[in-house]
Structure formats: C-alpha cells, structure tokens
Amino acid sequence: MQKIFVFISSLIVCMFSVGSYAQKIKKPEPDLIPVFNGITIQGDIALVVSSLVSGGETFTYEASTQVDLKHKFFPILEIGYGGANKTSNNAINFKNSGLFERIGIDINLLSPKKDEKPTSNLFLAGIRLGMSGFPYSISNVIVTDDYWGKTQTLNYSNQTATKIWYELVLGVRVEVTRNIFMGWSVRTRTLINQDVTGVVAPWYIPGYGNNAENNWGFNYVLGYKFQILPKKNTLTIMQFDSINYQNKTTNNKPN
Amino acid sequence: MKSEAFYNHLTNNMKINPIIISFISILLLASCAIDEQCRQNKTVQLGATFYHITKNQTTGAINRTSLAIDSITIAGLMYDTVTNKYIKSDSVIYNKSKAKSNIYLPLHKFENASKYEVVFNNVIDTLTVLHTNINQYLSLECGCMIVHSIDTVLMTNNFKIDSIRIINHDVKTENAENIRIYK
Numbered sequence: 001m002q003k004i005f006v007f008i009s010s011l012i013v014c015m016f017s018v019g020s021y022a023q024k025i026k027k028p029e030p031d032l033i034p035v036f037n038g039i040t041i042q043g044d045i046a047l048v049v050s051s052l053v054s055g056g057e058t059f060t061y062e063a064s065t066q067v068d069l070k071h072k073f074f075p076i077l078e079i080g081y082g083g084a085n086k087t088s089n090n091a092i093n094f095k096n097s098g099l100f101e102r103i104g105i106d107i108n109l110l111s112p113k114k115d116e117k118p119t120s121n122l123f124l125a126g127i128r129l130g131m132s133g134f135p136y137s138i139s140n141v142i143v144t145d146d147y148w149g150k151t152q153t154l155n156y157s158n159q160t161a162t163k164i165w166y167e168l169v170l171g172v173r174v175e176v177t178r179n180i181f182m183g184w185s186v187r188t189r190t191l192i193n194q195d196v197t198g199v200v201a202p203w204y205i206p207g208y209g210n211n212a213e214n215n216w217g218f219n220y221v222l223g224y225k226f227q228i229l230p231k232k233n234t235l236t237i238m239q240f241d242s243i244n245y246q247n248k249t250t251n252n253k254p255n
Numbered sequence: 256m257k258s259e260a261f262y263n264h265l266t267n268n269m270k271i272n273p274i275i276i277s278f279i280s281i282l283l284l285a286s287c288a289i290d291e292q293c294r295q296n297k298t299v300q301l302g303a304t305f306y307h308i309t310k311n312q313t314t315g316a317i318n319r320t321s322l323a324i325d326s327i328t329i330a331g332l333m334y335d336t337v338t339n340k341y342i343k344s345d346s347v348i349y350n351k352s353k354a355k356s357n358i359y360l361p362l363h364k365f366e367n368a369s370k371y372e373v374v375f376n377n378v379i380d381t382l383t384v385l386h387t388n389i390n391q392y393l394s395l396e397c398g399c400m401i402v403h404s405i406d407t408v409l410m411t412n413n414f415k416i417d418s419i420r421i422i423n424h425d426v427k428t429e430n431a432e433n434i435r436i437y438k
Contacts, residue, residue, distance in 0.1 A: 086395065088291065088395045088396050089291055089292065089293075089396065090293070090396070090397075090398060092395055092398055094395050138392075138395070141392075141398045141399050142398065143364060143390075143398065143399050143400075143401060145361075145363065145364040145365060145401075146361070147331060147344075147346060147348075147361040148331065148333070148344075148361070148363050148364065148365075148366075148369075150364070150365050152364075152365055154390065154399055156392075197391075198391035198392060198393075199392060200392040201392065201394075203394070203395040
C-alpha cells in the first residue's frame, strides 16, 4: 500500500514538472497569413490572339480558377475548348475539337521578409495533369502505287482519342490594380499515353498542342481575385501590425 | 507601383533570372523548328536472294553459296479484264541485269497477288507472290504507307529451281531479305 502511494505521488510530481517544463518552451510565433486568401478567376488572352492569328488552323479558349492557400500554395483547375482544321502540304485534312481539363498546383517561390506583409504579386512554379477526350477525322489520305499504277484515297472518320499529359509550369502574376491580376507562364508538356506506330493518330490534341512526345505552351492571363478574408484573421493581422508599430516607435525613442 | 516593386524584388532577390530567361528563349526558338515536310521513305520491296546448293556426296552435308545470275529480266504481269489474260507491264524492273544475286520487287499495294515474268538468261519463268496488304498511318505530313505480309510464293520451274523458302514474311523495308531461291 505504501509502495502504491509512493508510486502515485512520484507520478504526480513528474506530471507537474513536465507541465512546468512545457510552459517554459517558447511558443511558436502565430502564423499571420490566413489559410484561405481568396479565389482567382482568369482567362487566357495569348491563346485567343494565337487562335485568331492561325486563321482557324488551330484554336484554344481557356479559363481557370485558382485558390490562394496561405499565399504559398495555389491549387488550380484549368478548363478549355480547342481544336484544329489543318490541311497538310500533301492535301491531307485533319479536323477535331474537344474539351480539355488540367488540374494542378502552383507554389509561390517568393517568400515575404520577416515582419512584412506578403506581396500580392507572385512568382510561381507548378505542375499540371491534363486530359482531353475528343473525336477527330483524317481525310484525303492518298496512297499511290507507283509501279502497278493505282491510287486510293483513304478517309478515317469518327475516330476518338483520349490523351493524358503532365506539365511543368513557370510564371508570374502581378496585381495591376486592386484585385485585377495579369501574368504569363511558360510550360513544358509531356504526353503520358503515346500512340502506337502505324496506328491512326490525331495531329492536334486540345489543351496540349501538336501530337508530339514533348510540347510547350505559353499563357498570358487576365484575372480577378475574389478576396474572402475571415474577420478573425483580419483582426490578427491588424493586431500584429499595431504591435510592430508600437515596437518600432519604442525602439526609435531616444534614450 | 505594386508591379514595379514586384519586378524590383525579382531583380534584387532572384539570382536565377538569367537562367529563366535562357529557358524561355530556348522554348521560343524550339517552337520555330516545326518541320512539315515528309522525309520518311514509304517504299517497301520484297527482297529475294539466289543461292546455289550442293550436296557433299560423302558426308551428305548441304553447302549453300550465293548465286549470281548471268542475265536477268523482270517485269510485272498485270491482269487485263478485257482479254482475261496477264499482260507484261511496259515498266521493266530489271532489264538484262548482269551478275545479280539478289533482286527487289514492288508488291501490289491494293491487290493480294503480285505476278512477275522472270527471264533467267533466256529461260522464262513466272513468279507469283500471294500477300496481305496492311495500311500503316505515319503522320499528317506523310500520310499512309502500305506494308505486306507474304503468305505464299509460287514459281514455274523452267529454270530448274530447286526450292523457294520464305525467311521473313514481313515486307516493311526496301532492302530486307524475304525469300531465298535455291538452285
């Protein structure tokens, strides 16, 4: 019985000592940037221009929505519609159109200096996973038998394809005026499911570009950011700013 | 002002800026190198090689050596639907070619039998190749090519041919050995 009493007493003493030690550990500084900083809706201008310049040979229209998480992580969903109507030098015609989707995340490579409010401008690096399922047709494929002297025209209509690719993205976003953002990005694309040699394959993939193992893209976007800041977090930032201000004024006082 | 401050921040703090600019330049230059000309060879031909076989009388072993035909003339035979007969093509594939040990023949792209008149020195024979034609799509620039799979090879025997053997059924290139003709 005595032994049990000694054991319990020592346990209680231990608990109190651990508790008091834990109080001595320095608390981490409160994270002042809220988790959710708003959502940006943006449209691509460069693709509209290039679609107009190409004279209908290829076209892509694309919009995206991006969430600002802690001003560091930016999950993004890009949706668009693209296609092609291309006639090659040897008069073979390719036609397709379809929707494409890309999902991914950007990371802001700029980190704000200590005691500084983070800038709303961004330098982003990110990845995307893209997918497009679309119908296509290839017509007027002329095959000539030079020796035996016959010619046939082959048409491949009602073909379908589903393509998946990944992208590496690098770009900037600048707040040109309150909540209006502009920016550009370059991206390299790599096709995951490639075509089997000898099988009919699409010339153009919506959202990816020409059907090659690797491709690249350029985007120039214009967007609007919907700021949805919780009041609690706003208060925290204000309190932090006032503390900094007080500290600065105290430090600046002459002795 | 915000954007100016941002670019200043980039200029002052980002030492990798030249690397990024180089990366973008390379991408832009790469985009200019789109080649829309077809540079792929779409011609396929059946390759046949002539061999002379000798049998060692004592050991019974068969010895194979390359055989060069002194003079060979080959022309395609086309079926004439009016006369219901095969007529010789005006275009001759080999015309009295000397010392030929291998020949390359174009197969029909749209029919399953290709027939040739082969003149070995002054001896006339008929070579018939039965085959399947397969469309292979290449690209928008190149279109399609037709490759073949050999099923059967038949030959009349005025030149005293010993045997014919198919060693590669797939006719996908211009200069592969597909059949061996033994004399």
